[in-house]
């Protein structure tokens with residue numbers, strides 16, 4: 001979901017001001033993060049149980065918990081070991097993490113370990129204000145909910161449960177009332193491309209610090225036909241970049257590192273037109289919003305490269321969208337997996353990329369979605385199949401991490 005970035009290059013504040021008043025000039029720089037040694041972010045699936053039945057669910061979620069899920073003690077041991085990487089971001093995901101009765105205990109445990117934590121519950125009645133207050137009290141930092149459309153018709157059709165959209169808005173409001181920092185996650189797919197204008201308008205009213213825009217990867221219940229075209233991706237990237245100039249929140253594209261390429265291209269064009277921009281910087285204005293709660297976001301995280309995913313039964317993957325298992329925390333050491341498992345090492349070596357991604361001047365800053373390459377071709381080093389960029393010459397790039 002996130003990462004700590006360099007100090008804001010937009011220190012004068014934003015039109016509309018900061019939603020929580022804070023302006024974290026002092027947030028530490030993560031420009032020189034060494035993703036060979038440690039991820040920026042670890043996401044734990046907690047459970048696959050969920051009362052929603054989303055059309056494109058990565059986790060193929062189901063109503064009941066799997067008896068093989070990590071136990072409370074196993075989860076705590078995993079968190080202790082992950083903490084040895086350093087102060088990485090840890091996210092309780094799912095399924096619906098609120099299906100686990102030990103969720104508050106685990107958040108409290110993470111807080112005592114000094115973890116920076118986010119949580120992504122399903123938009124259902126399980127997310128009560130009382131529970132949100134409890135999580136805030138024991139040390140949760142940020143709560144993210146999914147909104148996949150600007151209205152209930154679009155969102156609920158995707159999530160396949162009436163009332164999910166209204167719960168999403170309620171949870172956001174109540175989370176803010178108890179003092180949690182908030183985020184919205186949105187899945188971009190062919191079916192909601194035409195809703196983007198209305199969605200961006202809605203977003204500016206919600207008081208969140210971060211909008212994480214996921215570009216569909218055809219795995220789990222999602223099919224290749226559900227994915228928007230490369231040209232539609234490109235159009236949304238430009239829309240997001242335009243929005244980033246004035247939005248009262250930070251914006252990140254997930255499973256679409258091509259957005260970094262568009263940011264660099266747009267900045268180059270602006271410099272040619274006389275603007276003062278760093279053309280090697282893939283961060284956009286607004287990054288200080290995601291830094292305001294201490295979570296922030298890091299540049300150029302990709303599957304297995306700054307990112308690690310642990311399933312509900314302890315299997316370890318480069319991301320939740322790239323189902324190439326590298327080990328299991330019940331048998332293997334998670335630090336050893338991240339640093340030395342062949343799939344992780346290959347994913348961090350961008351000289352191994354094939355096709356146009358291998359030749360592209362934006363390879364270091366982008367590298368294409370390794371998950372989508374795998375989903376479409378079976379080869380996680382293949383070129384990103386949904387990139388509209390025409391590679392004509394190798395452009396030197398720097399500042400890639």
Ligand code: SF4
Pocket residue numbers: 257258261356357358360361362363366367368369383384387388389391
């Ligand atoms: S060709 Fe590959 S590396 Fe280049 S911008 Fe497209 S996805 Fe990124």
